[in-house]
């Protein structure tokens with residue numbers, strides 16, 4: 001990448017009109033783990049000054065993805081650190097999410113901004129109708145001039161349908177709302193080539209693609225008990241967003257205003273790909289498959305190369321427990337996943353249909369059996 005291209009990357013940050021900002025628990029809590037109102041205020045001030053009320057007269061829209069529900073719920077429940085048990089994490093999130101939103105509501109109101117709470121699960125946003133609803137709610141909030149504050153719906157997300165980290169959730173939300181920029185705010189000022197607490201680690205200012213991450217030691221969370229994914233989930237989130245055409249700035253929450261103004265702080269992950277249909281990204285990155293359909297070579301070619309729907313005739317085996325609408329993996333004859341899709345049949349219905357043409361099935365069983373097993377619009381190649 002030339003100097004001009006590097007400069008163009010920074011220019012894209014300054015020009016961004018719709019921005020998803022993700023803030024981690026470690027940037028919103030006190031050393032002892034409670035919600036720190038002054039840090040919430042400082043973040044909101046930065047968002048107001050550098051995005052929502054930009055002096056040049058071109059305010060940007062902001063979607064805030066905020067962690068901190070579990071951390072905010074610890075003290076009221078008499079806990080000193082993040083519990084391991086899922087139900088207790090969910091109880092803490094349930095107590096803390098209200099406190100978190102109340103604090104944001106108060107803080108944004110100082111600048112005349114209203115907020116709306118949006119709680120999402122991975123499962124919600126992969127199903128067509130829920131996905132559309134999530135997008136409509138977010139779009140309408142932005143049109144109304146409100147700041148959507150997104151978090152994972154921790155209280156209903158079971159282990160298998162959890163994102164577990166808001167970094168990936170933020171990347172997917174950025175794609176969902178067609179954002180121009182994703183800003184990941186943490187307690188570290190940038191990505192380093194090794195543990196930032198160790199002397200000699202070097203700050204990485206630009207990541208132009210996977211080649212710039214070769215040899216980088218990407219570690220887990222720094223402050224035990226507060227953050228979740230550490231740098232691993234941030235780099236993964238940056239990969240998801242940049243491959244989908246959205247640049248990412250990673251920096252410390254205290255530098256939020258500077259990052260939004262386009263100052264050269266933190267690490268800029270340059271976009272590596274082009275935009276693609278939003279829902280398919282959710283399908284590939286946010287779902288856990290409930291089963292597997294094994295394809296013959298002809299079906300693999302039809303689905304992967306010719307981008308066609310999957311019909312019963314090309315399936316040789318079915319495994320897993322799923323119902324119509326669930327995500328399943330399509331695997332090639334050697335068992336390697338080639339695509340993920342939303343299946344149109346229950347697992348119990350499929351075995352008797354395998355290898356048969358849709359015309360035969362319609363004649364024998366009725367016209368409802370003429371449908372594809374996975375429609376091409378519901379398929380994401382892996």
Ligand SMILES: Nc1ncnc2c1ncn2[C@@H]1O[C@H](COP(=O)(O)OP(=O)(O)O)[C@@H](O)[C@H]1O
Pocket residue numbers: 023024025026027185186187188190191192193194195196197216217218219220221222223226227228229230231
């Ligand atoms: N290569 C690296 N560069 C920067 N930070 C790193 C790296 N490897 C691990 N980390 C750690 O990741 C932590 C941030 O992750 P986390 O605590 O989960 O943050 P958050 O709560 O903001 O999501 C940093 O405090 C840092 O100690």
Ligand SMILES: N[C@@H](CCC(=O)OP(=O)(O)O)C(=O)O
Pocket residue numbers: 023024025026066067068069070071093151152154164165166167226227228229230
């Ligand atoms: N949904 C959880 C946040 C999980 C999470 O990703 O935390 P973090 O690593 O601090 O961004 C909560 O609100 O506590």
